[in-house]
Every structure is written in structure tokens, then in C-alpha cells.
Amino acid sequence: MEPLTASISPSENDFSACSGCSLCLLPCPVWRQKRDITFTWQGRARALQQGAAKEDLRESIFACAYCGSCDPICPQGIDLRGNMAQLRGNDENNPFAKEICIRIEEALKKPVNPGKKAHTLLVIGDNDQRIEKIRSLLSGKTTVEPASDKGRDIVLAIEAGLEIPEERLEAFINPLKKAKEIIVSNGILKRPLKHLLPGLKVRGLGQVLSSLPQIRSKLKPTDFYIIESRAYNWDLQSMVVYYDKLRRETGAIFNLDLNRIAIPTTATSIQQISGIKGINAAEQVKWLLEGREVKRIVVESVDDGEAFSASVDIPVIHLSDLGEV
Amino acid sequence: MEIPEIKPGHLGPDHVAPDAIPFIKRQQTNPSRWKGDGWDAFVAELEEKGLEIRQGKAAKGIFITDAGGLAYGLPHGAVRAESAEQISQLLKAAQKHKVPVTTRGGGLTTEGESVAFGGVLLDMTGMSRVKKVDKENLTVRTEAGIFWHSLAEELRRYNMDYLSSPLNLTSSVGGTLGVGGVDVNSTRFGCSADQALSVEVVTPTGEIVECSDSVNADLFKRVILGYGQFGVITEATLRIRPYTPLKMHYFYYSSLGNAVKDLVMIDKARACHYSGILTMMDRAITLLVAFDSDNAEQEFMSEWRPKLKGHGEAAFAVNTALYYLLRPWKVREALFLYNRKKELFPDLHPPHHMKDGKILDRTVVFSRAVWKHWGGKQMIIPDVSTNAEKFAEAVEKGNRVCKKYFPHYTLYCVGIRLREDHRDHYEMSCIPPDAEDIAYGCEFEPMLENRIYSRDYLQSFKNEIYDMGVELEGSYYRFGGMMKGYIRRVFGDEVVDKHLEMKKKADPSMILNRDVIF
Numbered sequence: 115m116e117p118l119t120a121s122i123s124p125s126e127n128d129f130s131a132c133s134g135c136s137l138c139l140l141p142c143p144v145w146r147q148k149r150d151i152t153f154t155w156q157g158r159a160r161a162l163q164q165g166a167a168k169e170d171l172r173e174s175i176f177a178c179a180y181c182g183s184c185d186p187i188c189p190q191g192i193d194l195r196g197n198m199a200q201l202r203g204n205d206e207n208n209p210f211a212k213e214i215c216i217r218i219e220e221a222l223k224k225p226v227n228p229g230k231k232a233h234t235l236l237v238i239g240d241n242d243q244r245i246e247k248i249r250s251l252l253s254g255k256t257t258v259e260p261a262s263d264k265g266r267d268i269v270l271a272i273e274a275g276l277e278i279p280e281e282r283l284e285a286f287i288n289p290l291k292k293a294k295e296i297i298v299s300n301g302i303l304k305r306p307l308k309h310l311l312p313g314l315k316v317r318g319l320g321q322v323l324s325s326l327p328q329i330r331s332k333l334k335p336t337d338f339y340i341i342e343s344r345a346y347n348w349d350l351q352s353m354v355v356y357y358d359k360l361r362r363e364t365g366a367i368f369n370l371d372l373n374r375i376a377i378p379t380t381a382t383s384i385q386q387i388s389g390i391k392g393i394n395a396a397e398q399v400k401w402l403l404e405g406r407e408v409k410r411i412v413v414e415s416v417d418d419g420e421a422f423s424a425s426v427d428i429p430v431i432h433l434s435d436l437g438e439v
Numbered sequence: 440m441e442i443p444e445i446k447p448g449h450l451g452p453d454h455v456a457p458d459a460i461p462f463i464k465r466q467q468t469n470p471s472r473w474k475g476d477g478w479d480a481f482v483a484e485l486e487e488k489g490l491e492i493r494q495g496k497a498a499k500g501i502f503i504t505d506a507g508g509l510a511y512g513l514p515h516g517a518v519r520a521e522s523a524e525q526i527s528q529l530l531k532a533a534q535k536h537k538v539p540v541t542t543r544g545g546g547l548t549t550e551g552e553s554v555a556f557g558g559v560l561l562d563m564t565g566m567s568r569v570k571k572v573d574k575e576n577l578t579v580r581t582e583a584g585i586f587w588h589s590l591a592e593e594l595r596r597y598n599m600d601y602l603s604s605p606l607n608l609t610s611s612v613g614g615t616l617g618v619g620g621v622d623v624n625s626t627r628f629g630c631s632a633d634q635a636l637s638v639e640v641v642t643p644t645g646e647i648v649e650c651s652d653s654v655n656a657d658l659f660k661r662v663i664l665g666y667g668q669f670g671v672i673t674e675a676t677l678r679i680r681p682y683t684p685l686k687m688h689y690f691y692y693s694s695l696g697n698a699v700k701d702l703v704m705i706d707k708a709r710a711c712h713y714s715g716i717l718t719m720m721d722r723a724i725t726l727l728v729a730f731d732s733d734n735a736e737q738e739f740m741s742e743w744r745p746k747l748k749g750h751g752e753a754a755f756a757v758n759t760a761l762y763y764l765l766r767p768w769k770v771r772e773a774l775f776l777y778n779r780k781k782e783l784f785p786d787l788h789p790p791h792h793m794k795d796g797k798i799l800d801r802t803v804v805f806s807r808a809v810w811k812h813w814g815g816k817q818m819i820i821p822d823v824s825t826n827a828e829k830f831a832e833a834v835e836k837g838n839r840v841c842k843k844y845f846p847h848y849t850l851y852c853v854g855i856r857l858r859e860d861h862r863d864h865y866e867m868s869c870i871p872p873d874a875e876d877i878a879y880g881c882e883f884e885p886m887l888e889n890r891i892y893s894r895d896y897l898q899s900f901k902n903e904i905y906d907m908g909v910e911l912e913g914s915y916y917r918f919g920g921m922m923k924g925y926i927r928r929v930f931g932d933e934v935v936d937k938h939l940e941m942k943k944k945a946d947p948s949m950i951l952n953r954d955v956i957f
Binding site: 136137140150157161163165189190358371373 | 546
């Protein structure tokens with residue numbers, strides 16, 4: 115089976131096409147906090163054009179939040195995600211490798227659970243209570259079940275640019291083949307799953323929940339709606355249309371910048387999970403709220419919700435909770 | 440071949456750049472690389488003071504060229520700006536050790552002005568935070584390394600906007616204040632440099648000084664539009680205004696002369712809020728007018744629209760189709776125009792940036808369109824600025840030069856409303872000395888389209904445009920760097936020597952942005 119990371123399709127344009135326009139800096143959360151061009155794609159690309167070695171770029175490469183903000187904005191169409199995965203994957207001193215290998219090995223030790231057969235499978239890394247709530251919200255004409263494998267190690271491996279053992283990948287993918295639709299909570303899985311399961315519909319949890327009338331109708335103009343940035347930024351062309359409609363209908367404020375890129379909290383980034391010093395999610399939350407008057411924060415991702423709850427007194431609610439408000 | 444070297448702080452009498460006139464010997468255009476005398480002692484002193492200077496290949500390589508992509512040079516080391524105090528220490532040490540310091544914001548110069556040929560590259564983007572948005576007094580205080588786009592992003596949170604900025608929004612505020620900064624609303628608000636109420640400057644000798652029209656006014660005069668010769672702008676207080684979406688109208692012309700006449704007419708009458716001309720060669724000539732309010736739009740459409748010679752889109756399409764039907768040998772050009780329109784126009788009206796026919800985010804729409812449709816690793820954009828009377832002639836002449844060199848090109852013309860109280864700022868700047876009330880500028884931008892042109896070919900093109908500026912006794916929206924040989928020709932010895940003397944006094948070791956102007 116084809117490695118999952120290889121499914122992040124390489125672009126015709128690599129770093130050598132960078133013209134130094136600086137557009138990739140504009141939405142970058144790492145740039146916003148560090149104000150250091152060496153930590154941006156422009157800095158990396160220009161340095162690579164000048165023959166920079168791995169050692170020169172290591173700190174920068176592993177500081178990237180992999181939020182996908184820069185990718186859709188590059189006017190040269192450079193595949194920034196793919197390039198980043200390659201750079202990380204090709205580094206034998208990848209600081210995330212050890213932790214992720216342990217997780218993958220642990221996952222492999224578990225017996226393969228074929229899971230339940232259903233029209234829709236949820237690849238959602240939340241607690242059982244939330245998954246059940248989401249399941250009941252989505253169950254109607256079709257059957258909805260949680261996937262037997264949440265694929266947390268796979269999400270991390272993709273972000274770290276590591277190859278996933280074929281055995282592990284098959285264990286994750288095969289049960290999903292039974293479904294007609296896959297719903298993922300971490301947008302990082304959207305594109306690889308679409309690639310590996312071409313006949314299936316793959317959508318982000320936020321998009322699915324916010325399209326439910328009982329949830330959509332409860333969004334208010336004073337709500338600050340936090341889109342899960344990876345699901346959105348990595349599929350910008352279609353997502354911008356969907357969320358623009360949602361914004362116009364509800365009047366809610368969204369975590370979109372002037373470029374209509376979703377500003378991440380970075381709470382789901384590998385640095386936060388691995389305990390490696392990354393950017394400060396609290397500072398990112400502060401920036402998201404700057405100049406905004408909001409009464410409630412509605413999140414698509416539980417991790418984003420936690421980042422807000424830890425920093426502000428404003429009520430934070432998961433999108434699925436709106437179904438019962 | 441003998442290429443005489445230009446010494447720092449000296450502008451020789453022979454101002455002719457390569458290929459400008461046949462049979463005249465070449466003169467150096469890029470400065471020779473600073474040889475590094477005293478570098479180690481300089482670095483040791485900085486490190487003792489706790490200043491980080493990056494000397495690795497990767498850190499320096501980022502800054503090897505600018506948006507022009509014709510000038511290449513590496514610094515000995517790069518410093519990321521962090522504070523005025525840090526820059527002060529850097530400049531004091533640089534004066535002492537005679538180390539050149541080149542400042543860089545967005546790096547969007549096109550003649551190598553932000554490329555360091557040795558010495559220190561001071562990356563100002565490290566200082567890019569907004570300090571305070573004052574909605575009551577309609578001002579913003581910001582660090583000067585911020586990009587205009589990032590400033591717009593923060594201002595929008597407060598439902599505010601800047602007044603005018605360069606079309607390309609990854610220009611930095613500090614760099615723009617030193618050069619000018621023009622956009623389709625410069626005819627209404629003047630250039631960006633005229634929006635600065637006060638600035639914090641680190642002088643070439645390391646003093647940190649706040650200056651404005653009333654405090655340290657002489658320094659303010661020199662720093663604004665001063666090409667970074669008299670200090671590093673570290674912070675600025677700018678005028679701002681409440682944010683408004685804008686309604687854009689396009690009128691199409693087949694004659695450059697008519698389009699220019701109409702532009703000058705509506706600007707003089709202050710008939711619209713935004714105006715400019717954008718062309719595809721001299722076949723698809725578009726007069727852009729835009730409005731912040733419905734009333735202004737209605738007034739324009741009833742009073743001024745009938746006076747314009749431009750057509751609506753449908754009439755223009757019919758005229759153009761007829762033109763090319765009668766000239767079948769120009770089918771390639773027709774196809775180019777058709778494809779260009781098909782690609783460009785949707786990007787000027789993306790649905791998610793529009794509401795009720797108005798553009799919500801012009802900062803994004805225009806800047807992204809510029810990079811997507813005109814950007815590349817080389818950007819050749821010579822320009823000329825003149826007074827209103829000479830402007831049509833400048834555009835026509837420049838158009839002929841473009842046609843001679845390139846199959847496809849764009850002309851972009853806008854005006855700058857002048858501030859009478861800032862006359863002193865305009866000496867030896869992008870504002871032509873004889874301009875009154877409004878100055879005009881035209882950028883002449885070939886579309887390189889992956890064709891490979893020799894550096895000399897591109898330089899010859901630029902020289903013909905620049906020569907025209909001399910001939911018309913105008914100026915340039917961007918001068919310096921590789922085209923500094925034109926400075927004496929266009930401004931005259933008296934003015935140049937006066938500024939050179941001021942520079943020598945302010946910067947005894949001639950370290951700050953050496954070779955950009957002097």
C-alpha cells in the first residue's frame with residue numbers, strides 16, 4: 115500500500131519557485147509570534163535556494179505549526195505542505211520520531227478491530243460521551259458509527275512527515291472502506307483519506323455539524339466561531355464558499371483573516387502534543403480575540419475549545435453542544 | 440572592459456548606465472562589495488553588547504536579492520531588528536568600525552536598494568507590531584517593519600483602515616515612508632509618506648529621535664521620502680480612517696491619451712475617491728474609479744460619467760472584436776488579451792471578498808492579484824513621475840518604449856495629491872519639482888512570461904524609460920540602487936550636492952544604506 119505521507123501530492127513547483135513575495139508570512143502563526151523570517155516558508159525557501167543545509171533549517175522546520183495557513187496563499191502555487199512533510203521526513207534527527215514510533219508500535223500491538231459497518235464513520239479523537247452526542251446528532255436516515263481506530267498516531271506521523279508502516283496503515287484504512295462517508299475531526303486527515311479512499315466522501319466534523327439546521331439556527335451574530343483550521347485551509351477553495359455562506363446566514367464572527375484564511379489556535383499542533391516548545395497557544399488566542407467583542411466562543415475542535423477556556427472567561431461551547439442548547 | 444568603481448559618498452560626473460547610449464563606456468551600476476575591513480572587531484563589539492548577528496549561509500541567503508531580481512549581493516551578517524535601542528547600538532558600532540548597514544523591510548525594491556553588498560543587512564520585519572490604535576484621534580502607532588497588509592488586518596479589527604498604501608501590501612511601512620507609496624487613493628489622500636504624523640528614528644550615528652512637522656522638523660523633512668539616508672524609521676504614527684468597502688467601476692479606452700485626459704480631469708475635480716489607469720499594452724486601457732459611498736458614486740455617474748470618453752465593457756468588447764477582425768495578423772495579441780481578461784477579472788471580484796457589488800477587502804484583492812498575475816522572480820518596473828501637464832506625453836513615450844522591447848506589458852498610472860505644507864519634504868524625492876497640487880506617475884511593467892531576457896536587455900529598457908524622466912524634467916516613484924546614476928541628471932548638481940553634504944554630516948562614515956543614493 116502507498117505510504118500515507120506520499121499521498122500529500124508533490125507540486126510541480128517546489129521551494130525553488132519562491133519569488134520572495136512574503137505573502138506566506140501574513141497568516142503564519144509562527145511568524146506572528148517570532149517575527150523572524152527564518153521561521154517562515156519564505157525564509158526557508160530562500161535559504162534552500164542558497165544551498166542551506168539541514169542543520170541550518172532544523173529549528174525552523176520543526177517549529178512549523180502545520181496549520182496550512184500559508185499553503186493556499188502562495189501565488190506561485192508551491193506545495194508548502196508537501197515540501198514541509200518531505201523536509202521533516204528526510205531529517206534523521208526528527209525530534210518527533212521517537213514519540214510517534216512508540217505510539218505506532220503500541221497501536222500495532224492492539225488486535226485489529228474491524229469495527230461496525232455503517233454508512234458514515236466518525237474518525238473523531240474526542241471522548242466517548244462527545245462521540246455519542248455527535249453520533250446521535252448525525253443519525254437519521256443513515257447509520258453513523260465511530261470508527262474503531264481514531265488514528266491519532268497517524269495524524270501525528272503525517273504532521274511529522276514520517277512514513278507510516280504499511281501494516282499500521284492497512285489496519286487504519288481497511289475498516290473505513292466499509293463506509294460511504296468518513297467524517298474527521300482533525301482536518302489533517304481529509305486530503306490523505308480522500309486520496310486513499312477515492313470513492314468515499316470525506317468531510318470535516320465542523321462542516322458536517324454546522325450544516326445541521328438545528329445547530330446552524332443557534333449560531334448568533336455575537337458568537338465567535340472557530341473553524342478547525344486544517345480542515346478549512348487545506349481545502350480552501352471549497353471551504354471558503356461554504357463558510358462564507360454560513361457567515362452571511364448567521365452573522366457570526368469567524369476566525370478568518372482578510373485573506374479568508376482560518377487563523378489557528380495551534381492547539382492541535384504536534385509541538386503542543388509532544389511537549390516540544392512551539393508557539394504559545396494563549397498568545398494566539400489573544401490575537402484571535404483582539405478588537406473583537408464576542409459573547410460566546412463556538413469551536414469545531416475540542417482542542418481549540420480548551421485553548422480558549424484556558425485563556426479567557428468567555429463561555430466556550432463545542433458545536434455539537436449547540437444541538438442541545 | 441574598464442568599469443570605473445564608484446566610491447561611497449561620491450557621485451561621479453558620468454551618469455550613464457550600461458547600454459544607455461552606444462559607445463560610451465560602461466559604468467558600475469551595482470556597488471562593489473564591501474571588503475570586510477574591521478568586520479571581526481565589529482562583530483566582537485556587538486556580541487559583547489548581546490546583539491545577535493547571523494553569519495550563516497541560510498540566514499544571509501534569504502536576503503540575496505530583492506523583488507526586482509536583478510541585483511544580487513550577500514551581507515557579511517544579518518541582524519533582525521528588535522528595538523530602537525538595539526538598532527542604536529548597531530549603528531553606533533557600525534559608525535565606529537565603518538561597516539555599511541543596509542535596511543530592508545518587505546524587500547520589494549526593484550533596483551537592489553534593499554540588497555546588501557557586504558556589511559550588515561538589518562531586517563526590519565522583526566519590528567512589526569502595532570502599538571496602539573486610537574479610534575478617537577484616528578491614528579495608529581506601529582513599528583515600522585510591519586507590512587501594510589498586516590497593518591490593515593489589525594486595523595480592521597477596530598473597523599478602521601489606513602489612508603493610502605502601496606498597491607503591493609507586503610511593502611513595509613518604514614520603507615514606504617522613506618520612498619513614497621502610491622495607490623489608487625493617493626489622488627485623494629496623497630502618498631503614504633504624507634500620512635505619517637510622526638516617526639521614531641534612529642539616526643545614522645545612533646541617536647533615537649522622535650520627529651514630526653513640529654518636533655525635530657528638519658530631521659522629519661529628511662527622513663520622510665529620504666530613501667533611508669538620514670535614519671532608520673523604527674516606529675510611525677499614521678493617520679487612519681473608518682473602514683469602508685468600495686465600489687469599483689471600470690471604463691475602457693482604446694486611446695491612452697483619452698484615458699489620461701479623463702483621469703486628470705476627474706482627479707482635478709475630486710470627482711471620485713479612487714482612480715487610476717491599468718492597461719494591457721495600449722489595446723485594453725482601463726480607467727478605474729471607485730467610491731467609498733453610494734452618494735459619491737451616484738453623483739459621479741450622473742455628473743462625470745457622461746463626460747468620460749471611455750466605454751462600458753460591452754461596447755469595448757464589440758470595438759475590440761472589430762479591431763482584431765480587421766487585423767487578422769494580430770490574432771495572437773487578441774488571444775492574449777482574451778485569456779488575460781479571463782484569468783485576471785475573476786480575481787478582481789472574488790465572491791467571498793464582495794458584498795452587494797462592493798469590494799470588502801481591496802488590500803487582499805489587489806495585492807494578491809498583483810502577485811499572481813504580475814509577480815515572479817524578476818519584476819522590472821521602471822517608472823516616471825511628472826506634473827499633470829506632461830503626464831500624457833510621459834505615458835505615450837513610455838508606451839512606445841515598452842512596445843519596442845516587449846510583446847506584452849502593463850502600464851499603471853496614478854496621481855498623488857500633494858501637501859503644500861510638505862513642499863520641503865519633496866525636494867529630491869519621487870515628487871517632480873514642478874508638480875502642483877497633483878503629481879502623476881506611470882509604472883511600465885513588461886510581462887516576462889517565463890521568457891529569458893539578458894540583464895543588459897532589461898537594463899536598456901529601463902534606461903530608456905529613465906532617460907525619458909530626465910528629458911521631461913520629472914522624477915521617479917522609485918530611484919536609487921542600480922539607477923542612481925540618474926540622480927544627478929534628474930535633480931541637478933545643486934540639489935544633489937546639498938543633500939550629499941547633509942548626508943555626510945548626518946552619517947560621517949557613510950554607513951547607512953550606502954550606495955542606495957550616494
